[in-house]
Amino acid sequence: MKRFDQINMIPFIDIMLVLLAIVLTTASFISQGLIPVDLPKAEQSEQATGDETVLEIAINAQNQIFFDGTPITAVELGSKLEAHPNTTPVHLRVDKVAAFEHFISVVDVLKAKQFAAVSIQTEHAQ
Structure with missing residues (x-):
């Protein structure tokens, strides 16, 4: 019988890559923002892309x-x-x-400053 003098690292690397993909996918769903906001639900909501610089405005439950x-x-x-x-x-x-x-006061300020690329974030209703 042949003796094992070394460890095969390929299965270990495969498992670590799968775990890394799971962590990165989960982290993208968790990172919505720093201000705790309970978003309303909408059936036609879309996933936001994070490719560019975005200004974030939030209104919490205490207004x-x-x-x-x-x-x-x-x-x-x-x-x-x-x-x-x-x-x-x-x-x-x-x-x-x-x-x-x-909400209307914030939208009014955005409209006065002529910001056109405004998205209202919601949660997807299921």
């Missing part, structure tokens, strides 16, 4: 507005948006129990 993770007022939001070209994509995340008034 606080966040711009890229920092709390801000609607007036301050207008001045922050002036630093970015109006072709920059904007992701708007609004908690489902947030007051509609705050």
Whole structure:
């Protein structure tokens, strides 16, 4: 009988690559944002692509507005948006129990600054 003097690493590498693919896939679903927002559900929602620079605006359940993770007022939001070209994509995340008034105030600021690439993030209803 032949003696095994070395370990075959090929099966180990295959298993590690599969585990890496699982972790990367799972991590992409988990990383939605830093502000805890319970998104409303929609049947026609699509998966967002993360290829470009995106401005993120969030409104949480306490009706606080966040711009890229920092709390801000609607007036301050207008001045922050002036630093970015109006072709920059904007992701708007609004908690489902947030007051509609705050959503409208943010959309009004975006419209006043002529941002056209605005997407409203939802969860896919199943």
